[in-house]
Amino acid sequence: MQSHSDIIIVGGGPVGATLALALADTPFSVQVLEARTDLSRATHKRTLALSYNSRLILERLGIWDQLQAVTAITDIHISQRGGLGMSQLTAAEESLPALGYVVDYAELDAALHDALRQTATQVVTGTRVTDIQTNTGYAQVQATRGNDTHHVTTRLAVVADGGAGQAQRVTQEYDQHALLATVTTELAHNGRAFERFTPEGPVALLPSGTGFALVWTGTPERVAALLALNDDDFLHALHQHFGDRVGQFLTVSARSSFPLVLRYAKNTVAPHQVLIGNAAQTLHPVAGQGFNLGLRDAWELAQIVRDSTKHNLGDARMLQQFQSQRRSDTGSSIFFTDMLVRLFSNNQPVLKHARSLGLMALQYLPPAKHFVARRMIFGARA
Ligand SMILES: Cc1cc2nc3c(=O)[nH]c(=O)nc-3n(C[C@H](O)[C@H](O)[C@H](O)COP(=O)(O)OP(=O)(O)OC[C@H]3O[C@@H](n4cnc5c(N)ncnc54)[C@H](O)[C@@H]3O)c2cc1C
Structure with a gap:
């Protein structure tokens, strides 16, 4: 030194x-x-x-060319459980080869x-x-x-x-934990990522290799219960929670969890x-x-x-x-x-309708969609 x-x-x-x-x-x-x-x-x-x-x-x-396990995200499907409206951001609409990439931290x-x-x-x-x-x-x-x-x-x-x-x-607790795992599914991802909002918290499926990286957020108690399930019961619970968009969930890796704070x-x-x-x-x-x-x-x-x-x-x-x-x-x-976390992680009927309208507006108003996509890709100085 x-x-x-x-x-x-x-x-x-x-x-x-x-x-x-x-x-x-x-x-x-x-x-x-x-x-x-x-x-x-x-x-x-x-x-x-x-x-x-x-x-x-x-x-x-x-560094980029040194990474081997890179999966391109070509579109992102955004939805909310139990509510209308969805939006899809695509790399083609942004004239980019990909919206992003999934890589391994290690x-x-x-x-x-x-x-x-x-x-x-x-x-x-x-x-x-x-x-x-x-x-x-x-x-x-x-x-x-x-x-x-x-x-x-x-x-x-x-x-x-x-x-x-x-x-x-400054610390703000979310009273949410994130459960991390990789899963394989009946349907191929074809470069699509999913962000699904639920009252318990968002669940994300990121295309990774031949499967998906899963980030499932929920209350600490719910996540602890999910960690304790055997694989079959866990895959069934995930299907119930996420829905049918990727078909059946077939396998799951070891699971871990993190407390979430801002x-x-x-x-x-x-x-x-x-x-x-x-x-x-x-x-x-x-x-x-x-x-x-x-x-x-x-x-x-x-x-x-x-x-x-x-x-x-x-x-x-x-x-x-x-x-x-x-x-x-x-x-x-x-x-x-x-x-996003506060607006979507609740069951209030008024907010649910507002969210549906927001997702529809994002889907059908190209300037709004373009703004959100550029903001997510390039940051505020886009
Ligand atoms: C569940 C989850 C999923 C995530 N997914 C994404 C994602 O999809 N995309 C994204 O952009 N971000 C994501 N993140 C955030 C991302 O992981 C972090 O932003 C990123 O790891 C921060 O990198 P860092 O180098 O600042 O800190 P760290 O990755 O935590 O590295 C800190 C380093 O400092 C060292 N260190 C610590 N204390 C000391 C000390 N006192 N002296 C010397 N060294 C020390 C540690 O050993 C470590 O090597 C996610 C986070 C979580 C919790």
């Missing part, structure tokens, strides 16, 4: 590793401090729906670290950051490695720890420090926005760092520029996902 680096990235998950790679050809020295001792063990076991815009970022970094993480090994960037594993203090002109990062405590100084500490650290955040920092910058990715905002997984937003954080921060000098790196002006540049994208993504 070096005792000083121009930039220290706390956390080498996909957001921190993307930033490190985007900075690899700059004159700045960069160190990534990562808590995992073994980088081949990914922090999360999940699939990620990446937007087409995220593909463009990963292409520029030379494979993406591994590809980013393989690429980082070809650069001069130091990734220090088994190192957990425990504190960051600011002094005049620099930040001091305290980290433990084995039984040792280290202090490293930097002009810019970028916190990309996934939200594990102590930064002040957590975000009102202020993502402090002297010589900045939060990005899930450290800055953790969203509900509805509409698969979280990592895409974090990737845009990393990409835009890298562009601002590129325009900086060693003299102004991490100063208040630079960080304020980053915060104000990201504000509308972050704010509207938080609003969009939170609104």
Whole structure:
């Protein structure tokens, strides 16, 4: 571990590793401090729906072609259980080859670290950051490695720890858990993803290989009961819940679950420090926005760092520029996902009719559909 680096990235998950790679050809020295001792063990076991815009970022970094297990999403079918109205977003209508892609978190993480090994960037594993203090002109990062405590100084500490650290955040509980699994179905997906809203919470089927990645949200009690079912009973319950659009559900993998919260920092910058990715905002997984937003954080921060000098790196002006540049994208993504969850996760008759009208309007008003599709693919700065 070096005792000083121009930039220290706390956390080498996909957001921190993307930033490190985007900075690899700059004159700045960069160190990534990562808590995992073994980088081949990914922090999360999940699939990620990446937007087409995220593909463009990963292409520029030379990562895209390294990913093997990629499934294109060519259309998204949106509906609500027990209510009229549905909408379908298609890549053809947006004149794109795909609306997005389903990739494996672990494979993406591994590809980013393989690429980082070809650069001069130091990734220090088994190192957990425990504190960051600011002094005049620099930040001091305290980290433990084995039984040792280290202090490293930097002009810019970028916190990309996934939200594990102590930064002040607003937290809103959803009283929902997400159940994750992969399933195979009677009918082929043909590149179609499904987002089905139910009063318990949304259920998403993302095309993945020859099956689907399932994200089923419900109350903690309901998800616990679903985890406890044997496979046949689980597949039957899923069919009851989701309906017939993919025929029968045939097989299910091991299942896991996560509590869902909205957590975000009102202020993502402090002297010589900045939060990005899930450290800055953790969203509900509805509409698969979280990592895409974090990737845009990393990409835009890298562009601002590129325009900086060693003299102004991490100063208040630079960080304020980053915060104000990201504000509308972050704010509207938080609003969009939170609104979807709250608007759809209930049984109120008036809201049910309003939702039906909304889905029909989305289907039959091309400008509205185009706006939503571009917003989901490219973010607020589309
Ligand atoms: C059920 C579910 C489904 C999701 N689906 C999607 C989707 O389809 N599309 C999408 O865009 N997003 C999705 N997300 C969100 C996505 O997983 C996150 O946005 C993404 O993982 C954030 O990446 P990150 O690098 O910021 O954080 P993380 O992936 O959490 O990585 C943080 C890294 O920091 C390290 N670390 C932690 N603490 C320390 C420390 N103190 N010192 C050093 N290192 C540390 C960890 O070891 C880890 O490597 C989903 C989330 C959930 C819960």
